[in-house]
Amino acid sequence: MKVDKRLDMGLRLLLGLAKKPDQLQSARDLALNQGLPETSVRPILRDLSRAGFLASEIGREGGYKLAKPPEEIRLADVFQVLARDSLELALFSRGRSKPLRLERSSPTFPFFSALERKFWEELKDRTLADLL
Numbered sequence: 001m002k003v004d005k006r007l008d009m010g011l012r013l014l015l016g017l018a019k020k021p022d023q024l025q026s027a028r029d030l031a032l033n034q035g036l037p038e039t040s041v042r043p044i045l046r047d048l049s050r051a052g053f054l055a056s057e058i059g060r061e062g063g064y065k066l067a068k069p070p071e072e073i074r075l076a077d078v079f080q081v082l083a084r085d086s087l088e089l090a091l092f093s094r095g096r097s098k099p100l101r102l103e104r105s106s107p108t109f110p111f112f113s114a115l116e117r118k119f120w121e122e123l124k125d126r127t128l129a130d131l132l
Contacts, residue, residue, distance in 0.1 A: 009036055010044045010082040011075075014053065014128055018070045024063035044082065051081040070132060076123035 012034045017025060027045055031038040045064055048054045055067040066073070102109045 004083065005040075006044060006082045007079060009034070009040060010048060010078060011128075011131065012036070013041065013044060014048070014066070014070075014073065014078065015131055017054070017064060017066050018128055018132055021066060021069075024057055024061070024065050026063040030064070047081055048078075051077070053078065053081070066128075070128035073128040074124060075126045075128065075130075076120060078128070079123060 013030050013036075016030055016033055025033075027042050028038055030036075030045070031041040034041075045054065045056075049056050049064070052067055053073055054064045056062065056064050102112055
């Protein structure tokens, strides 16, 4: 399965924070703990903070922590923030093919539209706590 890098990194960072809910964690520590490059982690943390998922404190002892319990962080909302309004789901993708935008006239459009709706409905019902 292919997954967007920002989405994977963002979920990994949120999970790392959820496992230590009362502890502030620096961007550097989060990156090291998840085996991610710090330069990629910082913009994701900024986006998650702006969206209200994270609380942050500046300073030597500062860092990030979840702004609300994992049960209140819906995965659909996280996907929307991290995808930057360009989320395209390549279902069952194998190889290097690019996602195809189906026209409404396509005979497969109703099938894939229904599948996409079910996908988003499932995400709306799932929270970060479901990944712990």
